[in-house]
Amino acid sequence: MISIVTPVYNGEQFIESCLQTVIAQACDEIEHLIIDGGSTDSTVSIIQKYANCYSHIRWISEPDRGQSDAMNKGIQLAKGNVLTFLNVDDYYELDTLNQVNQRFKTLPEPSFIVGNCRIWNDHGEVIDINKPSKLRLFDLVLGLNINPYPCNPCAYFYHRSLHERVGNYAIEDHYSMDLDFILRVVQVAHVYYVDEIWGNYRRIAGTKTFIDMESGECDRRVRQILRKYRQHLTPVEQFQWYIWKIWHQCRTIVFSALRLCFRTIKRFFRR
Incomplete structure (x- = not known):
């Protein structure tokens, strides 16, 4: 079973479409875990409405220490042996979950499998397609302008048991926890790249990731992480x-x- 974890805080603008994109996958072997950080808008009422109708939706709402903390809570609650994260404003290509579920039935454990991801701007235009085809640690630490890493978790899936090998997401890291996790994972997992579009990532102005990229802090932080993991070569x-x-x-x-x-x-x- 695939456990899909969605961390959210005051996400009323996108939470309904997030729930619907998983429902539209028509995949039986899934659960959708919504980890709400104590939203003060209508997010929780929307989650409740859908959870009352769909048994695959489970949720909690309580204060947390940020996105990484919410992700780690989802890991602890997950019942599936395969794990993925779907941010509230992102979505899957149709039939992605069924395809991924079939692939994992023949993969050795622990495996980490990555597809392509469309990147959209505020105007509904595709501005890039992330194709992280080279996923060895050596390839990734060369730099993102040489070999891109998976830019969004909606396009990669992995065995939950990997967390027993590499630990959880760093709670103190609110921006680059995905990259840090991936650089740990590729050192111990069976890693596979599939040249198919699985995910869609909205790069929305005003979000913390967009602001971080615009300020240049993202590049500085990534360079720092890559320097750290070059020591693992x-x-x-x-x-x-x-x-x-x-x-x-x-x-x-x-x-x-x-x-x-x-x-x-x-x-x-x-x-």
């Missing part, structure tokens, strides 16, 4: 990383010099 991989870094810096210098040369030549012939 084997000696051979660390040597390869240093060689790659030197090559990448040299290539950047050469390309910059060539661009400057071409601009100089263009100005010369315009005279």
